[in-house]
Amino acid sequence: MIIRDRPRLHELLFALRGSIVPLIAPGVATIMIFAAIIVLLHRHVVPFPVVDGLGFTVFGVALSLFLGFRNNAAYDRWWEARKLWGGLLADMRSFAREVDIFVPDAALREQLLHGALAFLHLHRANLRGLHNDAKAHELAGTLVNAAHPPNAALDALATALADARRANVIDGFGALSLGQRIASMSLQQAGCERIAATPLPYVYSLLIYRTTYLYCLLLPLALAGPVGWMTPVFTGIVAYVFLGLAEVSEELSQPFGETQNGLSLDAICRAAEISIAPHLGKVPPEPLEAVDFYLS
Secondary structure, three states: EEEOOOOOOOHHHEEEEEEEHHHHHHHHHHHHHHHHHHHHHHOOOOOOOOHHHHHHHHHHHHHHHHHHHHHHHHHHHHHHHHHHHHHHHHHHOOOOHHHHHHHHHHHHHHHHHHHHHHHHHHHHHHHOOOOOOHHHHHHHHHHOOOHHHHHHHHHHHHHHHHHHHHHHOOOOOHHHHHHHHHHHHHHHHHHHHOOOHHHOOHHHHHHHHHHHHHHHHHHHHHHHHHHHHHHHHHHHHHHHHHHHHHHHHHHHHHOOOOOOOOOOHHHHHHHHHHHHHHHOOOOOOOOOEEEEEOOO
């Protein structure tokens, strides 16, 4: 996730970190070169028929509406993912407090809290497809080799609670409260996995990119006569807007990726470590800071 203040004038012109320009630059450049070729042919080879700009206006409005719809759908996924991870952080903090209240045994308290942190890091690594994540290996041990590591971590927590209840280390009400907290964590986990495993329909991406390129490649036919050699400039601006919106939607629709617009899952996990450290009698680690405006 990019963390930076509102850009100043020079940053609007030259800032690339957090910008979509590097991703769409090849496409925009190709469209501008094509527009220049159209102007060259129109002026020096064979004049093209005059194309009424009204059709392009209607086409552009329709494309804008469809891009806006897709952008809203992608942002809804991104925001829902952030709320789910916010709920996980709240559950982790509540779990730590409930463990302090209901679990008198110090060794069991430490086991449960370490297990909760292991689950959180395994969940992060699973969503991002990281199979050799150092932090997950450090906290989870052999659980990283399970068929579904984060689910195995929650199962281990449930098993530890069940054993403690059978041994009367914790009472029934405490076991019920902690079990409900684990169930809440599992619900947030399932919500995240639903988003990760269900991308926006491919037909949306196919249609939006096809339509955008079709519009931008046809636009020079309407501009070559009226604006001449300014056609590549105007076509490039239009391509920047439409391709940029399409690419932003693509990144937002994958909120758990390690892209510039992905959620800062490492920072959320560190926030959980900071919150749980006092319950373990440890010094809290420092919060993660953005590096070159990027917070992972």
